[in-house]
Amino acid sequence: MPQPSERSARPHGDEPSQREGGPDSPDDAPLTNPDAVEPPQPIPARPWLPWLAFGIVFGALAPGPLPGWWLAPLLAGIAMLIAVRLAMPWAGRWLLFLAACLAGTAIAQPQPPATDQTRLVAVTGTVSAVYWQSVWSAGARTSIDAVLTPERWKPPDQLFVHAGRAPLLRPGDQIEARGVWSRDRRGDRIDAVEVTITTPRERGPRAAAWIAFAELGERRDLAESLLIGQGRPPERADFRASGLSHVLAVSGMHLALAAALGAWLLQALGMPWAWRLGLLAGLCAGYAWLTGGSPATMRALAMVLVVTAAAATGREPHRLGPVSLAALVLVLIDPGQARDAGFQLSLAAVLGIVTLGMDLVGLRKRHLGLQPWPLDRPTWRGFLWCLRTTIDGLLVGAAAALATAPLVAWWFATANPWGVLATAVAGPCATAALWLGLPWLGLTSLWPDGPWTGLRFLLEISLESLARAAAWAATWPGATVPSPPPAAWLMCAWPLLFIRCPDLRTAAMRLGAVAGMLVLWMCFR
Template sequence: MSRFGASAMVRDDGPAERGLRAHALHLVPSALASWVTALVLLGCSPSAGAAVAVVAAVGALLVAVAVPGGGMAGWRNVLIAVLGCAAAVAAAVAFRVHAVGTGPVAELVDRRASAVVEAVITDDPRELPQRGGTFRRESSVVPARIESIATPAGRITLRAPVVMFVSGGEWRSLLPSQRVAVQGRFGPAGSGELLAAVVLVRGPPRVMSGPSWVQRTAGMFRLGLREAAGVLPPLQRGLLPGLVVGDVSHLDRQVRADFKEAGLSHLTAVSGANLAVMAGAAVALARTAGLPLAARALLAVAAMLAFSVVARPSPSVLRALLMGTVAAVALGTGRSRDGVAALSVTVLGLILFDPVLARSYGFALSVCATGGILVLAPRWRDRLAGRMPRWAAEAIAVPAAAQAAVTPVLVLMSGQLAPVAIPANLLAGPAVAPATLLGSVVALVAPLHMGLAQSLVRPAGLAAGWIIEVAEHAAGLPLAVIPWPGGVTGLIILAVAAPIAVLVLRRRWSRRAALAVVTGVVVAVAVVTPAAARWPPRDWLLVACDVGQGDALLVAAGPGRAVVVDAGPDPVLMDRCLRSMGVREVPLVVLTHPHFDHVGGLDGVFRGRRVGAVVVTPHRVAERESTRLSAGLARRRTVEWLARPGATWRFGPSELTVLGPPTEAPPVGGGEGAVVNNASVVVHVRWTAGTALLSGDIETEAQAELLRRGLPRADILKIPHHGSAGHDPAFFAATGARAALISVGTDNDYGHPAPSTLARLNGLGVRVYRTDLSGDLAVVARQGGLAVIPRGRPGRMGSPWP
C-alpha cells in the first residue's frame, strides 16, 4: 500500500473544501461502532444481538425526531449514522449466529455424530505445523461449505460454513470451488467463529467436480510460476511464489521464521502491498501516456482486478482488493481524507458482509496499516522532508507509519514489539516491487513459453535473495523483538508509554537523552549480556538443544564443526541451535531412529552448511518413514551409512563409538513404537575430560540387551525416550552417570519425564537437567572433569554442575 499512500499525500485543499473533508471523516465513528458491535456480539446469543439491534434502531429514530438540526446537525447526523450502523450489524450478527446454531448440522454437532457430506472448498487448504510426535503427519485445515448431508431418510441440501481437519497429501492439490464428498465426525466450533461445525474428516476426499474457470486459471498461473522458479536456489525458489501470489507451499521454514521476527511476514501473503505494486506500475504507464488522475485510478483498479485472478480470488485476496481500491480512491481524488472515508466505508461493508472479520487479526492489521499510511505518513514525510530528500522522507515515513499503526494489534496478538520491522521493511522495500512485477510476468509467460519464463525469473530471484538476506540479518539483531505484556494489559501500558514517547521526541534535548539511553541499552544487550552469559561456552563438548518434544544433540568436532545426533522435530529450532553454537559444518549426522521427533528437523541441519555422511539404524523399522528419509538424503546426494556396533569416528576432541543396536535384530518391544525405539542407534562419546552415553529412545528391552553385552560407564547420560517410564532399573545404575540430560518439550502431552524416572535418578544421586526448564544444555570441560551449563529460559535460570 505504500505507493498509494505516498501518492495520496501530495495534495492539500483550501478552506473551501475542509468542510467536505470533515464531513468525510464523520464516517469513521460509524465504522468503529460497527466493528465494536460485531466484536462483542459474535460471542453472544442471537437474542442478545436482536435486542441490541432493536435498541440501536429505536435510539437512531429518537435522535432523528427529538434532536433538532441547526448548528448541531453535523453531530446529530453522525450519531444517527453510528446507531443505524450498529443496528444493522447487530441484526446481521444475530441472523448469522442463529443460522449456524440451528439446522441439521447443529443436530449432528449435539450428538457428535458422523455423516457423509458433500462440501465446496472455499479457501486454500492450510497445512498444520507438526511440533512433535512419533510419526510425520500431513494434517491440514480446509475451510468449506457443506451443501448436502446424506441421511437414512434421504439427502438434505443446505449451506453451512465449516472447517474440516484433514490428513493426507491428497488435499494439497485441491483448489477452492471444488466439490468433494467426505465422511467425518462433527464437533462444535469455537465461540465467535460463525462456523456451523468443525469436521474431523476420515480418509481421502472423493472429488465430485473440478474448480471454476477462474480458480483453474489461477492454478495454471501459480503452477507455471512454481515450475519456472525451479531454476533458482532453494530459498529463493520457495520465497518468490509467496511474494507474488501468496503461495508459501515451498517456503523454507527458517525463512518463514526470519520474516516473522523481522516484521516482513506481510510480504508472503497477498495484501494491499502486492496490489499497490501492480497498480503503481499501471499508474506509471498511465502517467507516461499523459492520462488524467481519474483515468490513472481506473487503470490501477483494472490492474488490481487482473492480479486478483492470478493470485486466486480467495477471501483474503478480495479483502486486499478492497483495501487497494481504497488507496486508489485517494489517488484518484488526490486527497488522503477521501482515502480515510473510503476505508471507513470498506470496513462497514466488510463487517456487514462477513461479521467474523471483526475478530480477525489479519483484517485489523490490514485496516490499521492502511489507516496509518493515509493519516500518519503525510505528516511524518513533511517533517522529514526538511532534513533529507523528499523521496527518502517518503520511503521512511510510509513503513514507519504502517508499523506504528499496527503496533497495538501486534501487542494484543503476541505481546511483543518489533522495532527492527521499520528498517527491515525500508531495506527490503526496493526489492519487493521488482520481485512482484517480474514474478507476475513470469506467471503469465510460463504457460506459453517456459524457457522465456525461466530467463525472466532469474532477476526476480536476485530480488527475493536480497529480501531473504535482510530478513536473516534483521532477525539476528539484538532487540529485534522486545518482549511486552500481551493482551489488554500490554495495550494499556502502550497507551501510556506512547504519549510519553511523543513528548520526549518533540524536544531536541530530550531526543538526545533518549538516544543516549537507547544506545546504552543496545550496547548492554549486544555486548555486555553475551559476555555475561558466555553463550556458547568456550570449549563446549556436547549440547542438548532445546527443540521442544524431541532430541537434538551436538557433539564438538572442532572449530565451527559439530556432529549432530538427531535433529528434533522442527528445522527452524534445529538451525537456530546450530547458529547459536557457531556451527558451519557437520561432518557426520547420526539419526538414531526414524521417528519424526528425531528426524523432522533435518532440513535445519542442511541449511547453509556442508554435511558429510548420515548414519541411520541398520534395521528397516518404520518402513514409510525410513523410505522418506532415504529418498530425502538421495536428493541431497548425501551418503547414508548403516550403524554397526563397534564403528568409531574421531572428530576434533570427540571420539564416537556405536554400541547398538545389534546387527542381527533389535530387541522386541511391546508395540510398533517400542520396536522402532529399541532399534535406536546408541553412541558412546569419549573426551579427555570424561564420557557421555547418547541412548536415543531405547526402552526396557534394548537397555537390558546393552547390559548383557557390557555397558561402558559414562559421566553424562542422555536419558532415553525423553524420560519415559519405560526403563530398566539396572540401566541407570550401570552407567555410573553423575549428571543426566533430558530433552523434552514444555507441557508435553506424553507426561515426560515420568515421575518414576526422576525418582530413580534422584535415588542414584544423579543431577538432572531438562531442556523444558533450562533451555539448551552445554557440557564443558572443567578442572579435569565435566560440567553442565544451562543456557536458561526467561525466568527459569538453571544452575551449573557440578
C-alpha cells in the same frame, strides 16, 4: 496659469471608482491592519462516513445483539439534529458512532465455541497450504467450495483437513474429503478417511500461474506465498521471528504495489487517462482473484475501486473515506470478518498509514524537503530520491507498526521491536520481487515459451535477497520478545494517537502519548 486639479494630476487609471471601493475598501487596506478583511479559509473536511463505518465494525465485535440496539435510528436522528440545528458537529459524530455501534451488534457473529459434537461430512475445496506431508499422514488448510453431505450444513470458509495415507497434496489442488468433522479451540477440522484430488492445480482455474511457478528454482515456495499468498514456504519461521510476516500475507500492501506498477506501465504505454483508470481497476480485480480473494485483498480492492470511481468523477476523496467504505461493505457482507485477526491487522495498518504516516511524511516534506534543483546531476537526483524514499518508508512503517502493536500483542502475545528496521531492510527486496514477479507471471501465462529468462533470473535474485534479509533480521537480539496482551480500555484508547499532526508540537505530544500508554501497558498488565 491654472493649477491642475486633483483629478487631472492623478495618473490615468488611478481614479477611485465605486467598483474598486475607494481608498477605504478592504482590498486597499494594509496587511498590518487588524481590521482588514481576510480571504475566507477553506473549511477542513470532516466526513461522517468513518464514524458510521467504524462504529458498525466495532459493534460487530460484540458477543451478540445488545439490549436496546433498536435505539440506533433514534440516536442517529438526534445526532443529525444536533449537527444541523445546534452547530455541534463533534457531538453529533460521537452520537452517530454510538448509534452505529449499537446497530453493529445486531449483525455480530460471535466465534462458535468448542464442542464435543461430531458429524460425518463430505466437502470439496481448494488446498491453500500444506502443513505436513508424509507416507502415513498429511495436514492441509483448505478453502471450502461446496458441501456434499449433509446438505444444510454451513461450514466455515476454511478448515483443517487431517488425513492418513493421502495423495501428494499441493497448494492449488482441488480435493474432495470425507470424514468426521469436529471443532476445538483451534477451529474446525475434518479427520478424513478418504481424500481424493479431483482437479490438479495444473488443470485448475489458475493453471497458468502454477505452471509458471514450476520453472523457478529453490525459492519457488517463497514466490508462491509472496505473489499469490498460497503455501507455507520453509522461510516462514525467519519471517515470523523478524516481524516480517506481513510480507508473506498478501494484503493491501501487495495490491498497492501492483497498482503502482500497473499505473506506471499504462502511463508508459501512452494510455489515455480514462482508459488507464478502467484498466487499472480491472488489473487490481484480476490480481485479487488470482490471490484467492482474501479479506485483506478484497478490502484493498474495494479501496482501489472507490478511489478510481472518485477520480473518474473528478473528486478527491477524504483519506479515511475509501478505507472506511471498504471496511463497511465487507463487514456488512460477512460480519464474521470483524473478528478475523488478518482483517483487524490489515485495517489497523492502513489506518495508521493514512493518518499518522501521511502526517509524518508531510512534516518531513515541510522541514526536510530533499528536493533537487533543476540543474542537479542525475546521480544526485537519484541519491535524493533514494533518501526520500527510505525516510518516508521508515515513517510509514513506524506508523503501521504503532497501529498494529496492540493487536499483535493481543492475538500472538509477542512484539517485534525491530520490525520497522527489518521492514526497511527487506522492503526493497520484496518490492523488487513483486515488480519483477507479477509481470513475469503475466507474460509467462500468456506466452509460456517467450523470452522471459532474464526476467526470471532477476526475480530469483530478488527472492534470494529477500530470504537472506529475513534470515539476518531474525538473528538480531530481541527480534521477537513476549508481550502481555493489552487491556481492553487501552485497545479502545489507542486510535486516539492517530489524530492529525499538523505541526511538530502536535507530533511531540503524540509521541509522548505513545510513551505514556506503553508505560501504562507494562505497569497495569
